[in-house]
Amino acid sequence: MGPIDIHGIQEGDQEAFKRFFVHFYPKLLSLACRFVDEQAAKDLVQDIFIFYWEQKQQIDVNSVQSYLFKSLQNRCLNYLKHQKVIEEYNAKIRIAEARIAFLNDRTDTNDVLKQVIDWDIREQIEASVKKLSPKAAEVFRLCYYEDLPHKEIADKLGISPRTVAVHVRNAVLFLREDLKDLLILYIAFCQIIN
Structure with a gap:
C-alpha cells in the first residue's frame, strides 16, 4: 500500500x-x-x-x-x-402497556367483585322473598326471576291476573322496606368500583 x-x-x-x-x-x-x-x-x-x-x-x-x-x-x-x-420511549410504552394491563386486570377484578356482590345481593333478596307468604313468594319468583307476564303466572297458578298483580305489588313493597339498607350498600359499592 x-x-x-x-x-x-x-x-x-x-x-x-x-x-x-x-x-x-x-x-x-x-x-x-x-x-x-x-x-x-x-x-x-x-x-x-x-x-x-x-x-x-x-x-x-x-x-x-x-x-x-x-x-x-x-x-x-x-x-x-x-x-x-x-x-426511554420504549420504557414509556412498556409502562403505558403495563398500566393498560393493570386497568384491564382491575376491570376483570371489578367484574369478579361485581359478580360476588350481585351473588350476595341475590342471596339476600331470596332470604327476604322467603319471608313472604308461600303464594306471594312463588308469584314474585315467577314474575322477576323467570320474567313471566302476569297472565301466564295466573294461568300457571290457577289464580286471576288481578291476584297476581296484588301479590307482586305487596312483595315489592315488602322487599323495598326489608332490603333498604342493602340497596344503599349496593349503590355505595357500585360507586367505589366504577
Missing part, C-alpha cells in the same frame, strides 16, 4: 481515498466498538468516510486524522443518546 495522499483525496482521487479507507478503517472501527455494538460501529465508520469524502475540500489536511477520530467519537455519542431516547 502506497502512502496516504490527503491532497490527492482533496482533488477527488478515488485510488488515494481507497488507500486512505484501508488504512483508517480498522482503527476507526476499533474506536467505535468501544462505544457501540459492532454493526452500529461499522455503520457509523462508513458514515464518517462518506461524510469525509463529501467534505474533503473543507477539511484541513493537517488535521484529517484527529478530525476522523473526533467526528466518529461524536457520532458514537449521538448514536448512544439516540438509543437512550429510544429506550
